[in-house]
Amino acid sequence: MFDSISEKFTGIVRSFSGKAKITEKNIQDAVEEIKIALLEADVNLRVVRRFINKTMEEATGEKVLKSIDPGQQFIKIVYDRMVQLLGDEESQHINLKGPDTTSVILMMGLQGSGKTTTAAKLAARFKKQGRRPMLVAADLVRPAAVLQLQVLGEKIDVPVFAQESKDPVAVAKHALAAAKKEQYDILIVDTSGRMHLDETMMDEIKKIYQAVSPDETLFVADAMTGQNAVTIAQEFEEKVGISGVVLSKFDSDTRGGAALSLRSIVGKPIKFIGVGEKLEDLDPFYPDRIASRILGMGDVVSLVEKAQETIDQAEAERMQEKMSKNTFDLQDYLDQLDRMNKMGSIDKLIDMIPGAKGNVSEDDIDTEEMKREKAIIQSMTYAERTNYRILGPTRRKRVAKGSGTSVNEVNRLLKKFEKMRLTMKKFAKNKKYQASMLKHMGM
Ligand SMILES: Nc1nc2c(ncn2[C@@H]2O[C@H](COP(=O)(O)OP(=O)(O)OP(=O)(O)O)[C@@H](O)[C@H]2O)c(=O)[nH]1
Ligand SMILES: [Mg+2]
Incomplete structure (x- = not known):
């Protein structure tokens, strides 16, 4: 995008x-x-x-x-x-009541825009935050729509309310009653989409709206639909009323014009963006970060956050201590290399590194080198990993042989590692830097 x-x-x-x-x-x-x-x-x-x-x-x-x-x-x-x-x-905030009451989020949008997927992504997100979400299958038009939601719900271990019925308004009502009774604090209502805007669809969604009085009415717009999305959002806003927009398929290869126009024309905030098909691919929409991405300034803040999400808290604290005491060793570096794989595909991250856009392509990031470095460290004994200084010429030769690399490559890694330790010492006091550095290591 x-x-x-x-x-x-x-x-x-x-x-x-x-x-x-x-x-x-x-x-x-x-x-x-x-x-x-x-x-x-x-x-x-x-x-x-x-x-x-x-x-x-x-x-x-x-x-x-x-x-x-x-x-x-x-x-x-x-x-x-x-x-x-x-x-x-302030616009990215999702309006919810406290955890003692059931809040309702109503999803709407055209067919195939990503409503069902986004409903599940939101549920996964709330669950992660410690809330108790429940999904409602109120799309009774498309065959298998209910099943689709049930499959997604199972994946994220969130209950899906479904009923044999032709009346989505009744289903939504019953779901709300059930959620309240069973103390689910967020009810996410998936509704049906149509190819084109039509009266029946608007009427139906309006009735559901009235039946559950949602705290958030999210309009899911497919980023690929372009200007069309803007017109449709306007229509939904007039007929039903929307409180926010989710822009799905933000990962797609589109020009992005709709996203840039939506806020301005419809006057409703974009709250989330869908960035992939997987259920964790939902990001809050930060205008400042997107703006700097567009202007090629890199998305430092997102990067830091992504790094922080992956590194769990305890681990982060341990690393911080290691950095400030300068006891970061090769074993830690090896752990970091492993962790980097967990952070998702590298090309997604490139966009976010300041100055990297236009200068670095995925090809420049040497995954081969990462693999080589891992092999080198894995060929070291524990004593060597925790104290690289004992690695004299003989040991280096052995490690090179064991890892199928050359002494030169072993030397290069050790030099790089030494430099890294120095930098760490320098920034040890700055938390933000630490997180972003963990991320940058090896790149
Ligand atoms: N790449 C990508 N694909 C997405 C995203 N969100 C949804 N999709 C895909 O888009 C397709 C349609 O998504 P659904 O969630 O079924 O859309 P819907 O609005 O519920 O569709 P109907 O119920 O038929 O109206 C699916 O193949 C999803 O995997 C996204 O953010 N990125
Ligand atoms: Mg659907």
């Missing part, structure tokens, strides 16, 4: 950063380029105009042109506009 628009913006940002002097003409040219990039990405024309006018207005003032670092000022203006376009900070 956003690949091509991001490429263009990265270019614009690059040509401006560090420039000591810029002219009004420079800005006009850049704004024109931005306009083209947005239009090419299928952003709504009205939205583009607004974006461009505001940027122009702010950027051509004295403040920018005469400032010490006009390039940076300009980039900041574009960035701020982009964040505003995508939504503001």
